[in-house]
Amino acid sequence: xxxxxxxxxxxxxxxxxxxxxxxxxxxxxxxxxxxxxxxxxxxxxxxxxxxxxxxxxxxxxxxxxxxxxxxxxxxxxxxxxxxxxxxxxxxxxxxxxxxxxxxxxxxxxxxxxxxx
Amino acid sequence: xxxxxxxxxxxxxxxxxxxxxxxxxxxxxxxxxxxxxxxxxxxxxxxxxxxxxxxxxxxxxxxxxxxxxxxxxxxxxxxxxxxxxxxxxxxxxxxxxxxxxxxxxxxxxxxxxxxx
Numbered sequence: 001x002x003x004x005x006x007x008x009x010x011x012x013x014x015x016x017x018x019x020x021x022x023x024x025x026x027x028x029x030x031x032x033x034x035x036x037x038x039x040x041x042x043x044x045x046x047x048x049x050x051x052x053x054x055x056x057x058x059x060x061x062x063x064x065x066x067x068x069x070x071x072x073x074x075x076x077x078x079x080x081x082x083x084x085x086x087x088x089x090x091x092x093x094x095x096x097x098x099x100x101x102x103x104x105x106x107x108x109x110x111x112x113x114x115x116x
Numbered sequence: 117x118x119x120x121x122x123x124x125x126x127x128x129x130x131x132x133x134x135x136x137x138x139x140x141x142x143x144x145x146x147x148x149x150x151x152x153x154x155x156x157x158x159x160x161x162x163x164x165x166x167x168x169x170x171x172x173x174x175x176x177x178x179x180x181x182x183x184x185x186x187x188x189x190x191x192x193x194x195x196x197x198x199x200x201x202x203x204x205x206x207x208x209x210x211x212x213x214x215x216x217x218x219x220x221x222x223x224x225x226x227x228x229x230x231x232x
Contacts, residue, residue, distance in 0.1 A: 034220075036223075038160075041207075041226070041228070042225055042226060043120075043122070043209045043210075043211075043223035043224050043225050043226045044160070044209075044211075044223045045223065046220050046221070046222070049220070087159075103150065103162055103165060104150065104162075104211065104221055105162060106152075106159045106160040106161075106162075107159060108159050109159060
């Protein structure tokens with residue numbers, strides 16, 4: 001079962017910032033927080049990940065609460081191409097498969113609508 | 117880098133026939149590949165984990181005799197849907213990783229299977 005909770009949907013206007021929340025109150029000390037997004041009729045794509053400190057990359061920023069029980073994905077200026085379902089996933093090192101790679105389990109995600 | 121190619125992108129087949137879907141890691145060696153299916157407006161559901169040279173590990177409720185997975189090389193995994201039925205119509209997505217904690221997961225663009 002997914003260990004994260006996200007709102008089902010959110011709306012934003014183009015060129016405005018978007019804050020996508022994620023709750024993960026049962027996170028363990030070795031869980032990394034990963035964000036993926038899925039555009040319509042495509043496979044998911046990696047957005048960002050972090051452990052404790054806030055992270056920035058060219059796509060987004062990730063703000064992690066001090067107690068790590070929640071995090072927020074920040075899109076600084078939403079574009080129409082950012083309309084997608086955003087998944088917050090804990091990378092569970094406890095579920096390591098035979099080959100040493102843990103499973104990535106998806107929750108329901110947040111469907112982001114960007115209005116022109 | 118880290119590109120995963122999935123083929124075909126769309127396939128229509130008759131009920132009772134078999135369909136093979138290929139997943140290739142183009143620029144890295146994938147020690148582990150994952151297969152997901154996704155129904156409309158639903159999240160990704162993990163079907164199986166495939167390690168190169170080993171038998172796939174199937175998730176609970178997934179019929180291993182119906183969904184045959186082969187991971188014969190470090191760059192190729194295949195999913196064969198045998199004796200397909202209309203209820204097998206879905207969006208199938210593969211994912212690949214080099215393995216270990218340092219590397220992320222790259223997803224294919226998905227295969228839309230329609231069984232008529």
